[in-house]
Amino acid sequence: MPWTDFFGGFKLTLAHIAKPRVTNSYPKVKRPKQPRQHGRHVLNRYEDGMEKCIGCELCAGVCPVNCIFVRGLDNPVDDPVSPGERYGYIYEINYLRCIHCDLCVEACPTQAITETKMFEFSFTNRADAIYTKAQLLVDDEGYPQRLPWEDWRPGEAEMTGGWMRATSPSGDAAFEGIAQWSADLGAGVRPAEGGQSDTRDDEATGSKQLREVFSRHLEPDDVPLDQRGLQGLLKTIEERRSRRGPKGGS
Secondary structure, three states: OOHHHHHHOOHHHHHHOOOOOOOOOOOOOOOOOOOOOOOOEEEOEEOOOOEOOOOOOHHHHHOOOOOEEEEEEEOOOOOOOOOOOEEEEEEEEEOOOOOOOOHHHHHOOOOOEEEOOOOOEOOOOHHHHEEOHHHHEOOOOOOOOOOOOEOOOOOOOOOOOHHHOOOOHHHOHHHOOOOOOOOEOOOEOOOOOOOOOOOOOHHHHOOOOHHHHOHHHOOHHHOOHHHOHHHHHHHHHHHHHHHHOOOOOO
16 A cells, blocks of 8 residues: 555544634533424413413324323313313323424414423433423423433523424414414513514524525525625634634634
């Protein structure tokens, strides 16, 4: 084998040895999660403390892997649990089966079940993998229960279900950006995901426009003007520098 082939194998290593490090010391350091991150479910409550789940069992019916078990009961007349006629008496999710397809979230008529951004949790026995209603229901502040085997980090309990809070029903642009759902305990009325109009608040929802994030995948005519040619290259370099910080860290 020629010596040139031997040293050529180190070409990629030598080309990157002087470049800034892009890896993190996981799990001590974790990258921010995306706005639509699908993680562990929660059962939400209204601002007055009542549960949003009405025990309709639509989430269990639409689940493709049968990981959800729900049983509803009639609401007590003297002390109702939910505003409807029924409430979720039993609610269980088996995370040994769950594939996080989120069909349950889509099917829920009251937005009772949504998701957090926390997906890093493991179990030492099968019983812990079956979450009960007491574990799924948010606390008195509106935040998810934090179980011992879950790795919660700052921000992972915020904007639960933010990924599915779109507006503009039936494609009517007049309703875009207008929230039409009930307020959540501890969070109030969560902001809607931004559409294509000016009625969007990306800072509140964490949304990112695809035109800016994935401009390389667009047709040349669809790329924003400020991201074309030399101007776009300089902008990309500046954004990478700002993300790495002054010392080149990620």
